[in-house]
Amino acid sequence: MKALVFHAIGDIRIEDVPEPVIVDQSDAIVRLTASAICGTDLHFVRGTIGPVEKGQILGHEGIGIVESVGSEVKSIKVGQRVIIPAIVGCGTCQFCQKGLSAQCDKANPMGKHAGSVFFGGPETAGKLKGLQAEKARVPWADTNLVPIPNGIDDDQAILMSDILPTGWFGADLAGIEEGDDVLVFGCGPVGLMAIASAKLMGGRVIAVDRLTDRLGMARAQGAEVINFDEVDVLETVLKLTKGDGARRVIDAVGVDAEHAHAGPEKPGLLNKARELVEQYAIEPAARKFTSHFQAGDNPSQVFDWAVKCVAKAGTIAIIGVYPLTDRVFPIGVAMNKNITLRMGIGNHRRYYDVLLDHVTSGRLDPKKILTQVEPMTGVIEAYKAFDERQPGWIKVELNPTA
Numbered sequence: 425m426k427a428l429v430f431h432a433i434g435d436i437r438i439e440d441v442p443e444p445v446i447v448d449q450s451d452a453i454v455r456l457t458a459s460a461i462c463g464t465d466l467h468f469v470r471g472t473i474g475p476v477e478k479g480q481i482l483g484h485e486g487i488g489i490v491e492s493v494g495s496e497v498k499s500i501k502v503g504q505r506v507i508i509p510a511i512v513g514c515g516t517c518q519f520c521q522k523g524l525s526a527q528c529d530k531a532n533p534m535g536k537h538a539g540s541v542f543f544g545g546p547e548t549a550g551k552l553k554g555l556q557a558e559k560a561r562v563p564w565a566d567t568n569l570v571p572i573p574n575g576i577d578d579d580q581a582i583l584m585s586d587i588l589p590t591g592w593f594g595a596d597l598a599g600i601e602e603g604d605d606v607l608v609f610g611c612g613p614v615g616l617m618a619i620a621s622a623k624l625m626g627g628r629v630i631a632v633d634r635l636t637d638r639l640g641m642a643r644a645q646g647a648e649v650i651n652f653d654e655v656d657v658l659e660t661v662l663k664l665t666k667g668d669g670a671r672r673v674i675d676a677v678g679v680d681a682e683h684a685h686a687g688p689e690k691p692g693l694l695n696k697a698r699e700l701v702e703q704y705a706i707e708p709a710a711r712k713f714t715s716h717f718q719a720g721d722n723p724s725q726v727f728d729w730a731v732k733c734v735a736k737a738g739t740i741a742i743i744g745v746y747p748l749t750d751r752v753f754p755i756g757v758a759m760n761k762n763i764t765l766r767m768g769i770g771n772h773r774r775y776y777d778v779l780l781d782h783v784t785s786g787r788l789d790p791k792k793i794l795t796q797v798e799p800m801t802g803v804i805e806a807y808k809a810f811d812e813r814q815p816g817w818i819k820v821e822l823n824p825t826a
């Protein structure tokens with residue numbers, strides 16, 4: 425079968441690879457009908473998060489048709505249309521039982537403290553092959569496959585594999601109540617889904633980004649917008665919130681806050697990113713990432729803004745991804761404002777009942793942010809266009825068989 429294979433930082437290729445087979449009797453094999461490119465995939469290709477092993481198939485967002493199941497699979501049937509949630513759990517351990525599947529004790533073969541498991545990631549994320557392929561093996565199929573109701577089409581369903589549940593998770597972590605001012609940093613696909621979720625939860629949303637196409641989408645989702653290239657973020661937030669700051673803040677940016685995507689207008693950052701890539705190519709340890717910063721460097725612009733802009737006794741929820749390194753956080757200011765800080769990888773599985781209901785009923789339509797559907801043969805160009813943040817490239821669906 426064809427799949428997108430990682431070779432090295434900046435080197436991904438479409439290749440013929442062996443088809444997946446059932447390894448454990450709780451597995452299923454899914455023939456993918458759609459996959460998608462996520463900002464997280466860009467981190468692996470750029471080397472800002474990793475390292476990813478040579479030969480890994482990329483991609484953690486997918487939907488498809490169940491092709492075969494192991495003898496222990498009970499609820500999932502061959503021929504069913506299914507969403508493959510990006511984050512994998514066993515379904516039975518103490519964490520999965522509480523709906524905290526991102527902290528599953530069993531899913532990671534490297535041990536229960538090794539971190540969340542997802543498809544198509546670095547070895548530390550559980551060694552599962554990715555979903556930018558014609559077929560994939562899904563472990564614990566009864567837990568990690570979600571049947572798609574008839575009222576939901578493929579373009580909606582693919583966005584429910586990761587970005588909608590992650591955005592919803594961010595809004596849930598932030599603890600939004602009716603009438604809250606909610607400040608969302610980052611209007612990429614996950615940020616846009618966090619905005620839609622926060623609106624549905626009754627929040628008044630203010631969204632921050634610098635790319636006008638993304639700000640336009642945020643406005644279309646019902647947010648007021650701040651372009652941080654044009655105005656001072658803190659000053660504007662205070663103006664919009666009667667001087668109080670935002671009661672709830674969601675960071676949907678993560679590591680991009682310090683290593684912005686390459687562009688002629690940010691030559692310094694581009695050089696830093698290049699240096700980093702060179703370091704990663706020879707040194708697998710993420711420690712290099714911290715040593716890269718000198719004392720006095722701003723460790724994360726978004727953290728800094730978030731702590732300044734959050735109202736006293738407010739909540740900051742972090743869903744943007746960061747590498748596994750120690751970070752400097754303005755803890756003194758946060759402590760003095762009685763802030764609640766919540767964060768993590770999405771516990772996708774627990775949200776499907778409510779999200780399928782919202783999408784079926786039309787209260788949420790993730791498809792609004794889908795801007796491209798590309799054939800697998802054009803995947804390399806699609807990665808490039810998405811990585812360069814070309815105008816209008818917000819969310820890219822892939823057709824694995826075209």
Ligand SMILES: [Zn+2]
Nearest residue numbers: 462464485586
């Ligand atoms: Zn994703």
Ligand SMILES: [Zn+2]
Nearest residue numbers: 514517520528
């Ligand atoms: Zn588990």
